[in-house]
Amino acid sequence: MTDAGSLENSWIAPVAEGPLDAAVRVPGSKSITNRAYVLAALASAPTRVRAPLDSRDARLMLDALAMLGARSEHTADGVLVHPAASGQRGADETVTIALGNAGTVARFTPALAALGSSTVIFDGDEAIRRRPIGPLLAALRDLGADIEDEGRGAPPFTVRGNGGLRGGKVNLDSSASSQFLSALLLAAPAFDAGVTVRLIGGNPPSEPHIAMTLDMLRRFGATVERDGAEFYVAPGQLSCPGYVVEPDLSTAAPFVVAAAAAGGTVRIPGWPQHTTQPGDWMRSLLTELGATVELDARGLTVTGGPTIHGANLDLHEVGELTPVISALLCFADSPSVITGVAHLRGHETDRLTALATELSGLGAKVSETDDGLKITPAPMHGGVFHTYDDHRLVMAGAVLGLRVHGVEVENPATVGKTFPDFVPTWTTMLDA
Template sequence: MTTITEVQRGQGDPWSAPVATGPVRATVTVPGSKSGTNRALVLAAAADGVSRLRGALRSRDTVLMTAALRELGATVTDEAAPGGAEPGRPGEPGADQGAADIVVTGPVGAVRGTAAIDCGNAGTVARFTPALATLARGDVRFDGDPRMRDRPLAPLLRALRELGAHIDGDRMPFTVRGTGAVSGGAVTVDASDSSQLVSGLLLAAARFERGATVTHAGHRLPSGPYLDMTVADLRAAGVIVDVDDPTADLLRAGGTPAASTRRWRVEPGGPRPLDRVIEPDLNSAAPFVAAAAVTGGEMTITGWPASTEQPGRMLPDLLVAMGCRAELVPEGLRVTGGGRITGIDVDLSDFGEAAPVLTGLAVLADSPSRLRGIAHLRLQETDRLAALASELGRLGARVTVTDDGLSITPVPLRGARLDPHADHRLAMTYAVVGLAVPGVTVDDIATTGKTVPDFARMWTTMLAG
């Protein structure tokens, strides 16, 4: 788990989470989807031609992705940045409220010297770009934040080697020796720790000479809806993808599988360049709609899609289970708090991103909660399970780490200074709890810039209605 010392904790001024003085009533527009933006960027760089991404997210993770694609020889222009240049990190010159129109000219090509890709702590950059780097010509060195060296990556790199790629190393730092072509074929990968290990293969597979047949064989595959996003994006770009799910077929027949198996066949050819609009990031809406639950208020998220592959589509039902009302209205999604928060017992294996904010709601609930199916959150930006238990414990909360998740028993809480461990979802969770608990302060609120570059201002604006 990523940690910081008490000396480091004392550096800089913590952010004081504002306490709600009454029901929150506001309308919020969240930035574009991080997952959607980075998938679209990779597909655009793999395509032969010009793609335009409208309403794309500008945040640290997408800035890292655009920098990586430039290193691989693609042309990437942010039309909202001065001179079409790449924007800086959130808070630096060139960063705005998180919206951008990005033009990408692909495909990737020759690299200059030894290219260097900084993955930061962005799982999508670390897992989506190595396969693309095999299609460039030249050596590409990958590295990132210290935490990234502990996050799952080896199964992806081994699979790429089996498909014909040349890669030195199984963990960061490693080097892809791109030759401009990969033979492709069939490969089996255990993606039990992250569905991104499969998405990283699928996004580039149409450019392999024989395409690729990728089989997941292992424990239950986490965050399955993100793979549905990948497949939908590939098909929208003209790529032929067949999906076979023997585990689901066995379950429907009443059987009990010993392990999880799923298979994807990507035919060679494509993708084609696209002009597309990026959906709002439904995950980033979670703290804002949670504010309605905490305060008994009403929150409208504009532009909520009527149909989407994003796992955030599950958020309204989860809030209803915790005592809210949720409905689609012409403006988007409207969530109304019920005046109290009810505990929940739920399997979040398909939507682990919701676990931090749901934990924040659970410590404020009137009954215990159990969040299951999220053991893979130990391998995120930080060990989210341990961090939530220890940091919320500073408030007096009873949060217990279980084999596959968290158990929460509500008790009276007090203020404390909390460390998000460089994790955007944790920082947002602390802001939610701070609505009801005076004296909550958050170190490094700027870490929210991973997905919501202007979170602190949006939060105070929300409270002002």
């Protein structure tokens, strides 16, 4: 694999000099924030999204929606999003949406472009051109969208808006990403006939993200039905005057893992007692690996145990947690196997190859399988931990640095995708 950044921009991950004792507040959920913005753009009246994430991906989403007619304004407690219908561009306009490397922007906004009247060009970072989107574009064509991608099945592509989509029934292969399904469902209330999506090609990864999409549609007033692998969203108006975003539990993962890796206690205030976020799975995982976990009205408290247990883990539904979990398992008392995450090869980078390469490069014995990783703990040493423009790899490198001197995490600014203040927050946790 090729390096994504420069060693001129690196960070020596700090070592924990003793047990931790810290409370860490994490920003709002990226997944919830960007879904809320899309639904707000389709609503019949403005929506005040409170406590949203402010990061590169979230800003890219707001910029994309603004190009599609949904202007927004920052307020003291969040962002006020105005419906796209109030600011539609003319049919003779051609606009370009910058995707960066944001999967939610690339997948959630093409349907909205098809609902408008402009010609919209979608393109972004080199990494986004390697991320799959072909099955979603094919489904949108079947539903009436005019899309040209020259057979790439990836950006860049062009959507020519015809003022609406007929919708109806469609088959969708969402096995590479649950975002394909979410993209259709989120926009479906604005389709003339709504949408009935029948999944083919295997189960999508990350069932919690599908549940999140369905829950948020209902919160905005949509009629949603599910019968196994078939989903129906009726046409209708959306409305939600105010929506409060939960803390991002996947972004919280490296902090709660830190308690298991370094010992001591880490508290995450505001951890919801009921949530659809996949990051909530960390509670049962850390218990299985030997930590003590307590959830109450104040939040989540994790205390590290005397050892970290090796485990066989199927992470199909929570694949985004794989990088920090893999880093933690390098310190376990026995080998571990992670399965069910072949889809991670199509994320910000090929995460399986990246993790096997970088963890092995610092001394652990990590190898790829068809759908995961085998991790055998071994003495580790310092060195460069390449991150391949992937925010979750920065977090994994930070976890390694808790117990390994001299871990030089490449391009830490990459974490601005989801948590711009990650490095100072991590350092504060250790100083506490």
